[in-house]
Amino acid sequence: MPLNRRHFVTGAVATLLAGATAGPAGAAALRRTVAPARGGLYTPNAAPLQPTAFLKLPPGAVTARGWLAGQLQLQLDGLCGHYPETSHFLDFDTNGWVHPEQDGWEEVPYWLRGYLDLAAVTGDATALDTAHRWVDAVLATQQADGFFGPAGLRTRFRGGPHFWPYLPMMQALRSWEEYTGDARIVPFLTRFLQYMNAQGQDAFEADWLYVRWGDGLDSVFWLFNRTGDAFLLDLADKIHRYGADWVGNLPSLHNVNVAQGFREPAQYSLRSGDPALVQASYQDYRTIMGTYGQFAGGGFAGDENARPGFGDPRQGFETCGIVEFMASHQLLTRLTGDPVWADRCEDLAFNSLPAALDPSGRAVHYITSANSIDLDDVVKTEGQFQNGFAMQAYLPAVDQYRCCPHNYGMGWPYFTEELWLATPDNGLAAAMYAASSVTAKVADGASVTITEDTAYPFSEQITLTVRTPRDLAFPLYLRIPAWCATPQVTVAGAPVTVPAGPAFAKVDRTWRNGDVVKVTLPQRTSVRTWSANHDSLSVDHGPLTYSLDIGERYESLGGSAQFPEYAVHATTPWNYGLAVDPGTAASAMTFAASGGPLPANPFTPDAVPVKITAPARRIAEWTADDQNVVTTLQASPALSVADVEPVTLIPMGAARLRITSFPTASPDGHPWSPGGEGAVFRIVNRNSGKVLGVDRMSTADSARVVQFADNGTADHLWHLVANGDGWYRIRNANSAKVLGVDQMSTSDSAQVVQFADNGTADHLWQLIDNGDGWWRLKNRNSGKVLGVAQMSTADSAQVVQFADTGTADHLWQLVADGRVRIENRNSAKVLGVDQMSTADSARVVQFADSGTADHLWGFEPTADGWLLIRNVNSGKVLGVDQMSTADSAQVVQFSDNGTADHQWRLLDDGSGWFRIVNRNSGKVLGVDRMSTADSAQVVQFADSGTADHLWRLR
Numbered sequence: 011m012p013l014n015r016r017h018f019v020t021g022a023v024a025t026l027l028a029g030a031t032a033g034p035a036g037a038a039a040l041r042r043t044v045a046p047a048r049g050g051l052y053t054p055n056a057a058p059l060q061p062t063a064f065l066k067l068p069p070g071a072v073t074a075r076g077w078l079a080g081q082l083q084l085q086l087d088g089l090c091g092h093y094p095e096t097s098h099f100l101d102f103d104t105n106g107w108v109h110p111e112q113d114g115w116e117e118v119p120y121w122l123r124g125y126l127d128l129a130a131v132t133g134d135a136t137a138l139d140t141a142h143r144w145v146d147a148v149l150a151t152q153q154a155d156g157f158f159g160p161a162g163l164r165t166r167f168r169g170g171p172h173f174w175p176y177l178p179m180m181q182a183l184r185s186w187e188e189y190t191g192d193a194r195i196v197p198f199l200t201r202f203l204q205y206m207n208a209q210g211q212d213a214f215e216a217d218w219l220y221v222r223w224g225d226g227l228d229s230v231f232w233l234f235n236r237t238g239d240a241f242l243l244d245l246a247d248k249i250h251r252y253g254a255d256w257v258g259n260l261p262s263l264h265n266v267n268v269a270q271g272f273r274e275p276a277q278y279s280l281r282s283g284d285p286a287l288v289q290a291s292y293q294d295y296r297t298i299m300g301t302y303g304q305f306a307g308g309g310f311a312g313d314e315n316a317r318p319g320f321g322d323p324r325q326g327f328e329t330c331g332i333v334e335f336m337a338s339h340q341l342l343t344r345l346t347g348d349p350v351w352a353d354r355c356e357d358l359a360f361n362s363l364p365a366a367l368d369p370s371g372r373a374v375h376y377i378t379s380a381n382s383i384d385l386d387d388v389v390k391t392e393g394q395f396q397n398g399f400a401m402q403a404y405l406p407a408v409d410q411y412r413c414c415p416h417n418y419g420m421g422w423p424y425f426t427e428e429l430w431l432a433t434p435d436n437g438l439a440a441a442m443y444a445a446s447s448v449t450a451k452v453a454d455g456a457s458v459t460i461t462e463d464t465a466y467p468f469s470e471q472i473t474l475t476v477r478t479p480r481d482l483a484f485p486l487y488l489r490i491p492a493w494c495a496t497p498q499v500t501v502a503g504a505p506v507t508v509p510a511g512p513a514f515a516k517v518d519r520t521w522r523n524g525d526v527v528k529v530t531l532p533q534r535t536s537v538r539t540w541s542a543n544h545d546s547l548s549v550d551h552g553p554l555t556y557s558l559d560i561g562e563r564y565e566s567l568g569g570s571a572q573f574p575e576y577a578v579h580a581t582t583p584w585n586y587g588l589a590v591d592p593g594t595a596a597s598a599m600t601f602a603a604s605g606g607p608l609p610a611n612p613f614t615p616d617a618v619p620v621k622i623t624a625p626a627r628r629i630a631e632w633t634a635d636d637q638n639v640v641t642t643l644q645a646s647p648a649l650s651v652a653d654v655e656p657v658t659l660i661p662m663g664a665a666r667l668r669i670t671s672f673p674t675a676s677p678d679g680h681p682w683s684p685g686g687e688g689a690v691f692r693i694v695n696r697n698s699g700k701v702l703g704v705d706r707m708s709t710a711d712s713a714r715v716v717q718f719a720d721n722g723t724a725d726h727l728w729h730l731v732a733n734g735d736g737w738y739r740i741r742n743a744n745s746a747k748v749l750g751v752d753q754m755s756t757s758d759s760a761q762v763v764q765f766a767d768n769g770t771a772d773h774l775w776q777l778i779d780n781g782d783g784w785w786r787l788k789n790r791n792s793g794k795v796l797g798v799a800q801m802s803t804a805d806s807a808q809v810v811q812f813a814d815t816g817t818a819d820h821l822w823q824l825v826a827d828g829r830v831r832i833e834n835r836n837s838a839k840v841l842g843v844d845q846m847s848t849a850d851s852a853r854v855v856q857f858a859d860s861g862t863a864d865h866l867w868g869f870e871p872t873a874d875g876w877l878l879i880r881n882v883n884s885g886k887v888l889g890v891d892q893m894s895t896a897d898s899a900q901v902v903q904f905s906d907n908g909t910a911d912h913q914w915r916l917l918d919d920g921s922g923w924f925r926i927v928n929r930n931s932g933k934v935l936g937v938d939r940m941s942t943a944d945s946a947q948v949v950q951f952a953d954s955g956t957a958d959h960l961w962r963l964r
């Protein structure tokens with residue numbers, strides 16, 4: 011990689027990181043953390059482990075009220091509470107955690123971890139009985155050497171044990187011990203961890219386990235604090251030594267691995283005492299969010315892995331990633347005493363987690379995206395997401411999603427438990443806010459209850475009522491969120507001075523029974539600008555991020571009343587840009603709260619009690635792709651001459667369809683490239699017949715661009731991204747990198763490579779028409795054209811630039827991939843067949859894009875550079891009635907019989923729009939008398955430069 015580009019890229023990343031850490035009001039420097047300290051009534055870390063700032067209360071100490079109790083009830087009645095009735099992985103009679111001779115993996119541990127804590131925080135008798143039955147059965151499988159669970163896991167990795175599923179299982183068993191005091195758990199875990207400690211290094215290196223060892227450390231420390239067994243410290247050392255290196259390093263870009271793994275250095279600092287390890291976890295968070303978390307909602311782009319070039323807000327964050335990231339932030343709040351971790355957990359809990367679940371709590375989806383305008387159960391095949399299975403519909407999805415529906419259950423129960431924390435100085439901390447009550451030991455061990463009345467996050471008022479058996483002196487810590495600059499607190503009617511957020515404010519006092527603390531966290535509408543995503547804006551009000559309110563139509567895909575399956579489709583337009591200036595955007599918006607009691611589930615568009623009205627303009631060119639995925643953002647402000655209209659924004663967590671990262675729109679903005687990235691093309695070489703691709707499907711910078719036989723891989727597909735001046739970037743669909751010339755060389759035979767789009771002139775290409783369906787691709791920097799080294803016809807031959815000498819390897823054909831819509835520039839209607847006819851000579855017309863199959867066309871190359879354009883509905887091809895060569899002759903569909911009027915070629919306009927030229931007549935496709943009406947006849951006409959002669963493919 012050339013040095014000058016390396017500097018450029020490094021500089022860009024550093025800017026992103028600075029943007030990610032600045033936070034509201036640049037408050038990081040003023041952050042008021044609670045220092046770790048020895049002491050406390052809830053099993054604090056025992057020496058030599060370092061102390062933490064807060065201590066976890068046992069499950070059941072905190073009871074949810076209000077909307078949070080509603081979410082827990084939905085979960086009990088919904089998927090988590092009933093999942094064994096439909097998941098074959100959770101069949102009590104056939105799974106290896108109960109019957110070791112059977113198979114078993116992470117599903118039972120995942121589900122039991124969430125379900126057991128759900129039972130504990132709700133006290134639901136049936137769920138507690140069921141959890142008890144599972145715990146008894148799991149405990150009964152322990153062998154003499156301490157191993158338990160599926161016998162097959164003893165030899166699963168390199169002939170030895172695979173411990174990954176044991177990490178969540180140990181967490182479930184710990185919760186059971188904390189809730190019930192079951193005396194079997196501590197000796198059980200001791201025997202098991204002795205078995206683990208006896209293993210060699212291989213046993214610490216198994217795939218998922220290797221990068222997720224933080225959870226193991228947490229269980230090792232938990233047990234050490236109860237037994238003081240020295241072998242546990244040795245085990246902790248092995249875990250850190252043999253596990254993946256997360257010290258200021260991301261050894262995996264898998265979204266769940268990062269969400270779980272990044273905290274491991276901070277956790278191990280409790281053993282090593284090295285504060286630099288705590289900072290390493292902060293750095294890991296900044297790195298992943300600085301590059302892939304450049305939109306609102308608290309998550310990052312990782313569908314399945316985070317991938318260079320895929321940071322647009324349409325990318326998804328896995329449901330497992332949401333709940334694991336929340337759990338990590340909770341753990342780091344306790345470990346560091348830094349309020350920003352609790353802010354980050356609330357961000358995910360209020361904005362992303364509700365949206366990952368259907369409103370009835372009976373289904374989940376795999377990925378949640380900040381911009382997402384359709385949730386169907388159809389595989390996306392054009393490289394939009396990494397996974398090759400459909401990920402967006404709400405389903406029970408036992409096998410299709412597998413991990414997420416088993417794992418999501420810990421989200422709300424853990425959040426409930428961590429609202430309140432114990433402190434080393436025998437007090438309590440309100441770490442996060444929601445209606446709840448906590449009963450816990452304070453001071454000399456007396457039990458107090460604090461009731462929290464609030465509609466937060468939908469309101470800014472929180473009232474805490476303290477119930478004590480007698481006057482008791484203990485500290486109460488209140489978290490002030492980073493977004494809150496002017497908190498107000500009164501204690502027993504007297505105002506107390508507290509710092510602006512992010513902070514923990516400490517109220518030290520002798521509490522009397524009935525004392526009331528009133529906390530006001532004023533919420534203001536504000537916007538964040540995401541420079542890494544084309545200066546898009548997101549809108550916040552207090553802890554809630556707001557999204558465009560899009561009409562939602564739930565389509566039943568099957569399932570049952572208990573386990574429904576839904577797609578969700580949009581019924582209202584979504585392609586809005588905000589008609590605001592980023593500097594004054596908030597003042598152009600109006601917040602409204604409906605008041606009155608909160609509904610049981612406020613996270614639906616109908617029930618949500620708050621909204622924001624904002625001025626916006628439609629951006630006509632911003633569309634979904636042909637697989638109903640929102641196209642990626644482009645530069646703001648975007649050009650729109652549409653009228654300004656008020657749009658409604660609702661909390662992101664209530665919007666199953668949403669735009670959360672908005673472009674801005676103005677009449678003098680940047681033109682939006684038609685159809686977003688629009689169609690993808692294969693680029694076929696005339697000499698070899700091979701297509702342009704990337705060597706070994708690499709996604710790296712400077713990977714070689716080669717020719718290869720067209721075998722359908724995604725690296726053979728390219729987007730044309732218009733630069734607005736007649737030049738294009740040619741962006742690979744697999745890597746999102748663009749076509750460039752190695753080292754920006756201007757020499758003949760210089761290698762053509764892919765590279766991150768960093769704006770250099772060698773990334774720009776012009777399509778030079780050869781007049782016969784073939785093109786030369788000319789580089790802006792060198793003036794040379796794209797060719798194949800030595801005119802090779804072999805697979806993997808290097809693609810190069812060369813002076814334009816007229817050889818056949820300098821000629822390329824662009825063939826649109828898949829089923830595309832052909833949209834008219836003048837009318838914005840698409841090409842279709844009158845009445846969806848399948849007959850020969852049926853009229854080809856334009857029509858509003860209504861989604862019918864006759865609006866879809868496929869492009870098929872002929873051997874000599876022309877194209878057949880075939881209708882998906884009829885199978886007939888585009889032709890001219892009677893093979894006429896006259897102006898205004900009707901364009902029709904006809905059986906493919908080889909006549910020249912059935913062949914067409916594209917003529918580039920330099921702007922992403924094309925003329926479509928008939929081989930027989932030389933005339934271009936247009937609309938009769940430039941009509942903009944539905945069903946207007948499509949005709950051929952001499953190319954006269956009118957707008958109805960321009961078409962785009964999308």
Ligand SMILES: [Zn+2]
Pocket residue numbers: 328329330331411412413414415417
């Ligand atoms: Zn998952």
